[in-house]
Amino acid sequence: MVLSPPYLLFIGDATDPLSIKMAKSVADWNPAACVGECKLPGCTVSTGCSPMSIQEGAKAGANTFVLGFANSGGIIDTAWIPTIIEAIEAGMHVVSGLHDKLTDIPEVVAAAKKHGKTLTDIRHPTTRFNTGKGLKRSGKRLLTVGTDCSVGKMYTSLSLANAMNKAGKKATFRATGQSGILVAGEGVAIDCVVADFISGAVETLSPHNDDDHWDIIEGQGSLSHPAFAGVSLGLLHGSQPDALVICHALNRSHMRGLPHYPQPTLEDVIAMTTKAASLTNPHVKVVGIAVNTSSVSEDDARQYCAKTSADLGLPCTDPLRFGVDSIVEQL
Amino acid sequence: MVLSPPYLLFIGDATDPLSIKMAKSVADWNPAACVGECKLPGCTVSTGCSPMSIQEGAKAGANTFVLGFANSGGIIDTAWIPTIIEAIEAGMHVVSGLHDKLTDIPEVVAAAKKHGKTLTDIRHPTTRFNTGKGLKRSGKRLLTVGTDCSVGKMYTSLSLANAMNKAGKKATFRATGQSGILVAGEGVAIDCVVADFISGAVETLSPHNDDDHWDIIEGQGSLSHPAFAGVSLGLLHGSQPDALVICHALNRSHMRGLPHYPQPTLEDVIAMTTKAASLTNPHVKVVGIAVNTSSVSEDDARQYCAKTSADLGLPCTDPLRFGVDSIVEQL
Numbered sequence: 001m002v003l004s005p006p007y008l009l010f011i012g013d014a015t016d017p018l019s020i021k022m023a024k025s026v027a028d029w030n031p032a033a034c035v036g037e038c039k040l041p042g043c044t045v046s047t048g049c050s051p052m053s054i055q056e057g058a059k060a061g062a063n064t065f066v067l068g069f070a071n072s073g074g075i076i077d078t079a080w081i082p083t084i085i086e087a088i089e090a091g092m093h094v095v096s097g098l099h100d101k102l103t104d105i106p107e108v109v110a111a112a113k114k115h116g117k118t119l120t121d122i123r124h125p126t127t128r129f130n131t132g133k134g135l136k137r138s139g140k141r142l143l144t145v146g147t148d149c150s151v152g153k154m155y156t157s158l159s160l161a162n163a164m165n166k167a168g169k170k171a172t173f174r175a176t177g178q179s180g181i182l183v184a185g186e187g188v189a190i191d192c193v194v195a196d197f198i199s200g201a202v203e204t205l206s207p208h209n210d211d212d213h214w215d216i217i218e219g220q221g222s223l224s225h226p227a228f229a230g231v232s233l234g235l236l237h238g239s240q241p242d243a244l245v246i247c248h249a250l251n252r253s254h255m256r257g258l259p260h261y262p263q264p265t266l267e268d269v270i271a272m273t274t275k276a277a278s279l280t281n282p283h284v285k286v287v288g289i290a291v292n293t294s295s296v297s298e299d300d301a302r303q304y305c306a307k308t309s310a311d312l313g314l315p316c317t318d319p320l321r322f323g324v325d326s327i328v329e330q331l
Numbered sequence: 332m333v334l335s336p337p338y339l340l341f342i343g344d345a346t347d348p349l350s351i352k353m354a355k356s357v358a359d360w361n362p363a364a365c366v367g368e369c370k371l372p373g374c375t376v377s378t379g380c381s382p383m384s385i386q387e388g389a390k391a392g393a394n395t396f397v398l399g400f401a402n403s404g405g406i407i408d409t410a411w412i413p414t415i416i417e418a419i420e421a422g423m424h425v426v427s428g429l430h431d432k433l434t435d436i437p438e439v440v441a442a443a444k445k446h447g448k449t450l451t452d453i454r455h456p457t458t459r460f461n462t463g464k465g466l467k468r469s470g471k472r473l474l475t476v477g478t479d480c481s482v483g484k485m486y487t488s489l490s491l492a493n494a495m496n497k498a499g500k501k502a503t504f505r506a507t508g509q510s511g512i513l514v515a516g517e518g519v520a521i522d523c524v525v526a527d528f529i530s531g532a533v534e535t536l537s538p539h540n541d542d543d544h545w546d547i548i549e550g551q552g553s554l555s556h557p558a559f560a561g562v563s564l565g566l567l568h569g570s571q572p573d574a575l576v577i578c579h580a581l582n583r584s585h586m587r588g589l590p591h592y593p594q595p596t597l598e599d600v601i602a603m604t605t606k607a608a609s610l611t612n613p614h615v616k617v618v619g620i621a622v623n624t625s626s627v628s629e630d631d632a633r634q635y636c637a638k639t640s641a642d643l644g645l646p647c648t649d650p651l652r653f654g655v656d657s658i659v660e661q662l
Contacts, residue, residue: 134557134589191527198526198561226465226611230529230565237557258465275603280557 001125002186004093005033007066008057009049012080013042014069022097023047023068025179029158033185035060037068040083054083058090066182067096074099074123085111097122097178097189122178123192125201132199132238134280139209142331143241144219144290147269149228149256151249152319153219154180156290159319160245161216163328170213174206176235180218190220191231198231202238214331215239219247223272224264225255233276240280244273245327249292250304266312288327289316332456333517335424336364338397339388340380343411344373345400353428354378354399356510360489364516366391368399371414385414389421396423397513405430405454416442428453428509428520453509454523456532463530463569465611470540473662474572475550475621478600480559480587482580483650484550485511487621490650491576492547494659501544505537507566511549521551522562529562533569545662546570550578554603555595556586564607571611575604576658580623581635597643619658620647 009023017024027034027047036052047068052060065087067076076098084094084102088111096102102119103109112119142160144153157173157180164171173180175187193201206215217239221228246269255261264272270286277284289308293301301318309316315326340354348355358365358378367383378399383391396418398407407429415425415433419442427433433450434440443450473491475484488504488511495502504511506518524532537546548570552559577600586592595603601617608615620639624632632649640647646657 131588132558134592191525193526194522195524195526195529195562195565196522196559199558224610226568227463227530228527229568229607229610230561230563231526232561233564234526234561237560257462261465272606276560279555279560 001120001122001127001181001188003095003120003182004063005185006035006062007033007064008035008052008054008062008087008092009037009047009066009068010080010083010087011037011039011043011045011047011068012077013040015042015044017045019071020045020047020068021070022179022182023066025154026066026182029183035062038083054086054090058092062092065092065094067094067098069098070178071098076100076102076105081105081107084108088112088115088117091115091117093118093120095120095122095182097182099123122181122189125189125192129193129197129201129204131196132203134237136240137206137208138211139213139215140243141206141215141217141239141241142243142245142287143217143236143239144245144247145232145236145269145273146219146222147224147246147248147264147266148222148252149225151247152290152292153247156245156247156319156324157216157218158183159324160328163324164214164216164331167328169331170210172213172215174215174217176202176205176218176220190235191228195230198234199238202235206239217241223276224269226258226261236273236277237280241277241284242281243285243287243331244277245288245290246270246273246286247290251295266308270312286314287330288314290324290327291316291318293318293321332451332453332458332512332519334426334451334513335394336516337366337393338364338395339366339383339385339393339418339423340368340378340397340399341411341414342368342370342374342376342378342399343408344371346373346375348376350402351376351378351399352401353510353513354397356485357397357513360514366393369414385417385421389423393423396425398425398427398429400429401510402429407431407433407436412436412438415439419443419446419448422446422448424449424451426451426453426513428513430454453512453520456520456523460524460528460532460535462527463534465568467571468537468539469542470544470546471574472537472546472548472570472572473574473576473618474548474567474570475576475578476563476567476600476604477550477553478555478577478579478595478597479553479583480556482578483621483623484578487576487578487650487655488547488549489514490655491659494655495545495547495662498659500662501541503544503546505546505548507533507536507549507551521566522559526561529565530569533566537570548572554607555600557589557592567604567608568611572608572615573612574616574618574662575608576619576621577601577604577617578621582626597639601643617645618661619645621650621655621658622647624649624652
């Protein structure tokens with residue numbers, strides 16, 4: 001799945017900052033790919049990009065109109081359809097990360113056909129993958145794995161890739177989720193692939209490379225999550241990681257969406273993930289812990305990271321507060 | 332996915348007995364659901380059912396015309412299309428377990444529409460599942476798990492369900508693959524479900540039940556297989572098994588399709604599967620080992636099973652040669 005930046009980010013009449021996660025991710029991590037944001041009346045949130053109309057976006061060079069939403073039902077609001085069609089008529093492709101499909105809306109399909117524009121439903125991959133082979137590929141790979149879902153695996157992966165590039169190392173962020181794909185401009189929404197092809201799709205996403213090149217692969221789900229452990233294990237074996245970074249959110253009381261499941265300990269996750277990963281790469285090593293400490297003060301966060309680092313004998317940091325140089329030094 | 336027996340089994344011009352696995356499985360395990368088999372000139376194999384024409388099959392009461400093939404490319408041969416249409420015109424639904432879709436063949440779709448018949452592509456589930464919840468359900472569950480793919484998990488599961496029913500216990504076979512679905516008349520092709528919904532689909536397949544009822548859930552893949560471990564883990568957590576039966580094929584030199592991956596030991600598989608399964612059911616127990624011993628003599632098979640049983644402290648049997656009563660006694 002390959003997209004065509006730059007993007008005009010459509011955030012409709014959103015009032016909840018969490019509902020525009022797709023748009024916000026790309027505005028934060030790849031601002032050069034965003035010409036601006038486009039709102040409807042009533043919108044009270046912002047990505048930080050300049051507000052502009054469709055016509056202004058087209059003039060500013062936008063190639064693709066991005067539905068910037070990640071609402072829970074995954075619904076395309078019918079109120080957005082005239083705006084989507086206006087964007088197509090102004091010369092833009094359209095991208096959506098919602099469950100509802102652009103390609104199921106006849107008037108949008110007709111407009112795209114008429115103007116020769118593509119409709120990309122990131123959550124519905126159309127590529128036919130092979131099953132995994134488990135063969136060793138050249139180059140190095142790092143995978144971020146979570147103690148739970150939504151603990152900051154994408155942010156950690158992007159931080160690592162950026163820090164490595166800044167340090168003059170060869171590194172590429174490999175996107176496995178809708179927001180990551182938008183940031184990178186390409187990738188595979190791995191939780192949307194047919195089950196038989198999870199590992200095979202990741203092998204395609206992270207092919208042979210230079211011996212000193214690192215793929216920084218965005219993790220999904222968690223081996224400790226009853227709903228998504230299968231996705232996480234398939235992603236692990238497709239990645240064949242040399243290095244693992246464990247991502248964790250401080251002070252979460254239970255697994256996301258499942259009040260009856262406690263969080264695992266970091267020690268458990270390290271042991272379980274290393275054991276599982278050794279099937280496809282016996283030399284796998286955990287190289288650091290990345291913690292989302294937003295629930296505590298910066299002082300408390302610093303203390304928690306220092307204690308965890310001492311307990312586990314591994315660098316431990318909050319990527320947003322303290323950067324990831326301590327982890328990059330391990331590679 | 333619910334089918335409408337009885338079936339007329341179509342085996343085309345097949346000459347390789349392995350290529351008609353779908354048809355052979357249902358003929359072996361649910362002969363009452365099969366009115367006969369339908370061949371084209373050149374066919375040299377048989378399911379053991381009576382050969383008959385489409386018209387004879389229709390007269391004998393066939394409700395569904397089954398493409399009995401499991402060829403490696405998953406291809407629907409265009410030479411079969413006139414016969415498929417003839418079956419529809421004779422009043423039958425059509426079922427296929429191939430990768431190619433019946434619903435992609437315009438003339439077949441047109442015939443089905445005209446005659447009000449359904450086309451079911453087992454490998455392309457159309458149900459929208461929920462993500463897994465990991466909540467405990469009433470009733471008991473047994474899952475067959477493999478040291479590798481294609482080691483006899485379906486045959487073992489069906490043997491167990493039959494033996495339990497014969498012994499007066501409440502047990503239901505739950506199909507998770509194309510051949511099993513045909514035998515049971517319902518089920519979910521779990522390796523064809525979108526990755527996010529593997530566990531959720533299995534939760535739907537095996538709902539709440541009587542406290543003394545056992546679901547015997549057909550396993551898929553293997554936690555030790557680099558390509559399919561994700562599917563196996565999702566299936567494990569969706570099943571929340573109380574009991575596991577480890578299925579193994581004797582004298583296999585490497586993982587199926589992957590000459591560079593050795594087979595795991597039974598001890599490894601027991602340890603790894605029990606540990607993983609304990610996330611969703613801390614009381615899980617391995618209750619037996621089912622071995623496909625077809626590569627050795629019956630004497631050698633008996634010796635192997637006796638030694639394995641003594642080594643592991645678990646019943647060990649070849650379901651086809653020696654039955655599964657020793658395992659059923661453990662439940």
